[in-house]
Amino acid sequence: MSLEHSTWAINESISVDIAVGPGARIVLPRLVREAGRDYTSILIVADSGVPGRFVEDMVEAFTREGFRVEKLVVKGGEKAKSINTVVGLWEWLLKVGADRWSLLVAYGGGAVSDAAGFAAATYMRGIDWATVPTTLLSMADAAAGGKTAIDFNAKNIIGAFHHPRFIVADTEHLETLDERNYVSGLAEVVKHALLEGEWFLDWLRRNREAILARSHAEASKMIRMSLDTKMKIVARDYRERKGDRMLLNLGHTVAHAVEKATGYTVSHGEAVAIGLVVEAYAATRITGLPRSSIEEIRETLSLFGLPTRPPSNISADEAVKLMRLDKKRRGDKLTLPLLEAIGRPVLVDLRLDEAEKVLAEAWREAGNA
Ligand SMILES: NC(=O)c1ccc[n+]([C@@H]2O[C@H](COP(=O)([O-])OP(=O)(O)OC[C@H]3O[C@@H](n4cnc5c(N)ncnc54)[C@H](O)[C@@H]3O)[C@@H](O)[C@H]2O)c1
Incomplete structure (x- = not known):
């Protein structure tokens, strides 16, 4: 090859x-x-x-x-x-x-x-x-x-x-990687696909078996596409000054809370997978992300064996506290990367109380779905 x-x-x-x-x-x-x-x-x-x-x-x-x-x-x-x-x-x-x-x-x-x-x-x-x-x-x-x-x-x-x-x-x-480690890595690939576009997500779904079998051809292509997506965003904001790079944090606000709440027994990739779903619920309320996209995201993550529901023993209020949204605040606003559509991420400015409310609701909804 x-x-x-x-x-x-x-x-x-x-x-x-x-x-x-x-x-x-x-x-x-x-x-x-x-x-x-x-x-x-x-x-x-x-x-x-x-x-x-x-x-x-x-x-x-x-x-x-x-x-x-x-x-x-x-x-x-x-x-x-x-x-x-x-x-x-x-x-x-x-x-x-x-x-x-x-x-x-x-x-x-x-x-x-x-x-x-x-x-x-x-x-x-x-x-x-x-x-x-x-x-x-x-x-x-x-x-x-x-x-x-x-x-x-x-x-x-x-x-x-x-x-x-x-x-x-x-x-x-x-x-030589163990299964959990490999699958966890796939969550960041799915994140890049959501930032990039429907075609990337489709490609992942179509090549599921080869990807899970770690075929060199498909794994190489997937890594290549993932790196290209990241490099494109990084090249626009290489020292994280203009804000574009924050798009790469999609799913991560919630993921950090999941990791902390579970004492890091949930891996980073697993937490990102959950974060992508919860934040998609938040996006439906803020950016108008179609609800059908949530299903698409959930289905793709599940196909690769990644979790899509927040841990049931952690309440929405507890989770939101762990997100430390106050630390992300600049003045009276904080900025969250959210999807407007698959392949169309945007940075949204929210008041702290607004962000807390919408993320708590999204956590509950994702848990009950
Ligand atoms: N710099 C960045 O932009 C960036 C982005 C994402 C994550 N990170 C950082 O990456 C770290 C996590 O990296 P990771 O997920 O690669 O885990 P890791 O580096 O902690 O490695 C996990 C385990 O896998 C072992 N390992 C490595 N390669 C192996 C292989 N081929 N076969 C078998 N075992 C192998 C390691 O020895 C280790 O025990 C975190 O600290 C995170 O903060 C950095």
């Missing part, structure tokens, strides 16, 4: 080379060479959850291209996003003699990528980095957009915008 390769210009000075497909990890060294940047060394930060043989393939490929390569394995998962990990990475970068012409390669899930990307953003005021996402969520979402962060008393509170120069999504990594 051939690899898809393209270059996305974020602005005049930042462009990102993207390769998607089985075996893409072996292609990165060639992409790096062809990009014409004479990197002095390649410094790979590998997630411990990723089978070592995959990472070794990349080490060998870089070595064959004549690069000096160093590798460090860090423990994968959310705990990687700590200041201790970043200090460890800074120490390692100094020890192996990383300079401003080194390329750091973050090889792993979204957590390792966020931490390693942050180390790249801060070491010597920022060195180039590449990301090799290895979970579906990181391939279809986290890899793009240039947000890097660690958790510090609160999630993602310390971070920087630092776009990777290369994104290499190798679908062979999907083979």
